[in-house]
Amino acid sequence: MNGLTIHFELLLLGITMVMLLMSLVIAVMVPGIDRWSKRFFIAFFTVLLLYGGASLVEVFLEGRPGSRFALGILYYIDSLFPSILVPMLTAYLLHCCGEDLRGSRLFRIEAALWTVFFILLNTTPFTTLFYYILPENRLCRGPLYPLMLGFLFVMALIALAGVIRRRKRLAGKHYYAFLISLVPMAASMFLLFFVSFFVPFILGIAFCVFSMYIIILSDQIEQNMRQQQEIIKRQLENARQQREIAHQRANVLILQMRPHFIYNTLMSIYGLCNQDPQKARQVTLDFTTYLQKNFNAVASGDLITFVTELEHTRAYLAVEQVRYEEMLLVEYDTAFTQFRLPPLTLQPIVENAVKHGINPYSDPLSISIRTRHTDTGEGRPSAIEITVEDTGPGFDPSDESKPHTALDNIRQRMEMMCGGSMTIKSREGGGTVVTITIPDSPGQKKEAAEI
Numbered sequence: 044m045n046g047l048t049i050h051f052e053l054l055l056l057g058i059t060m061v062m063l064l065m066s067l068v069i070a071v072m073v074p075g076i077d078r079w080s081k082r083f084f085i086a087f088f089t090v091l092l093l094y095g096g097a098s099l100v101e102v103f104l105e106g107r108p109g110s111r112f113a114l115g116i117l118y119y120i121d122s123l124f125p126s127i128l129v130p131m132l133t134a135y136l137l138h139c140c141g142e143d144l145r146g147s148r149l150f151r152i153e154a155a156l157w158t159v160f161f162i163l164l165n166t167t168p169f170t171t172l173f174y175y176i177l178p179e180n181r182l183c184r185g186p187l188y189p190l191m192l193g194f195l196f197v198m199a200l201i202a203l204a205g206v207i208r209r210r211k212r213l214a215g216k217h218y219y220a221f222l223i224s225l226v227p228m229a230a231s232m233f234l235l236f237f238v239s240f241f242v243p244f245i246l247g248i249a250f251c252v253f254s255m256y257i258i259i260l261s262d263q264i265e266q267n268m269r270q271q272q273e274i275i276k277r278q279l280e281n282a283r284q285q286r287e288i289a290h291q292r293a294n295v296l297i298l299q300m301r302p303h304f305i306y307n308t309l310m311s312i313y314g315l316c317n318q319d320p321q322k323a324r325q326v327t328l329d330f331t332t333y334l335q336k337n338f339n340a341v342a343s344g345d346l347i348t349f350v351t352e353l354e355h356t357r358a359y360l361a362v363e364q365v366r367y368e369e370m371l372l373v374e375y376d377t378a379f380t381q382f383r384l385p386p387l388t389l390q391p392i393v394e395n396a397v398k399h400g401i402n403p404y405s406d407p408l409s410i411s412i413r414t415r416h417t418d419t420g421e422g423r424p425s426a427i428e429i430t431v432e433d434t435g436p437g438f439d440p441s442d443e444s445k446p447h448t449a450l451d452n453i454r455q456r457m458e459m460m461c462g463g464s465m466t467i468k469s470r471e472g473g474g475t476v477v478t479i480t481i482p483d484s485p486g487q488k489k490e491a492a493e494i
């Protein structure tokens with residue numbers, strides 16, 4: 044592999060490892076999934092972490108003298124652990140469909156194929172028919188390498204057929220998650236018959252990680268929403284319980300990440316890998332920043348600096364601008380940043396503007412973000428204003444056919460956490476203007492003094 048390919052593979056592996064660590068932590072901590080599923084996700088992400096760690100070490104050791112024995116072990120791990128993923132996904136598929144694992148013909152076929160693969164894999168130290176290590180410590184495929192790979196490819200196809208056959212018995216989120224896991228994995232295995240370039244396979248693993256993460260996320264969101272409904276029914280008139288309901292709604296907003304945005308971003312990165320590797324690396328870094336800020340918001344229960352929220356928003360818009368190119372224009376006028384606000388305040392407003400404002404058949408969408416002090420006339424600021432203005436289709440609060448849950452949640456959190464307010468109005472000439480007002484407080488003044 045050339046230097047650019049190695050660096051890109053390392054970058055992709057690093058991002059996948061970060062996502063795996065975050066997914067594993069969420070799988071351990073989230074209470075909204077059943078015990079069997081929790082154990083499955085912990086085992087699934089652990090296996091992938093071990094595979095990713097071995098792959099990272101392998102990239103560093105490949106071609107270095109004196110590492111032949113270690114490389115042999117790493118190549119064995121890199122072959123063994125991915126082979127476990129398909130049987131594990133099959134077991135989870137049967138669990139979702141309520142089928143008995145021991146009595147399933149699908150699982151018996153997968154287990155038989157994996158057993159043959161495992162036997163072949165364990166012969167590799169004693170033969171050069173499948174693969175072997177060259178004197179310069181590089182992997183070389185043997186004449187029967189496609190045979191061993193073929194077992195994995197057939198396992199993925201059989202599992203995919205099992206998913207399609209059971210589509211009517213699966214919830215929509217599970218059905219699409221299994222497709223997003225297995226289709227890229229099978230496609231990347233097919234490519235490995237012809238090329239030794241492992242980046243498509245790592246991308247297939249990344250798709251698999253994201254689809255399983257979305258299942259955990261959606262289960263938690265559904266549980267939170269059920270809890271909200273119960274609280275509203277039982278204690279609607281209690282002020283303390285109203286505050287708890289607002290917190291629950293905030294949790295749903297923080298945990299919510301659009302699956303389509305993740306999948307579209309990954310496909311954009313995949314397309315740029317060959318067309319513009321430099322741009323692919325930048326988009327990957329922006330996407331990593333976006334994900335990191337999202338996960339930090341999950342753990343944050345207090346106000347955050349505006350600089351942090353602005354970095355989150357910039358990372359999101361940078362990713363979307365790669366996708367929409369000239370259709371999305373952004374202007375920043377944020378000279379004043381010395382204040383705090385609730386997490387996920389600015390970014391969801393901007394995301395809402397992009398979601399509803401992009402139209403390939405109309406003019407480009409322009410978004411401007413501004414911050415300023417408002418003065419009481421006594422020589423000191425009395426409040427902070429954040430303005431988000433766009434040239435989209437506009438906002439009609441009387442239109443009940445379009446829910447405004449995200450905006451309502453932001454308004455509630457602003458009022459509850461910092462006494463702030465949010466107004467939304469139509470813009471002259473078309474578009475929407477969202478204004479957030481945060482009053483002065485001792486905490487804001489301390490923030491300004493520290494910065």
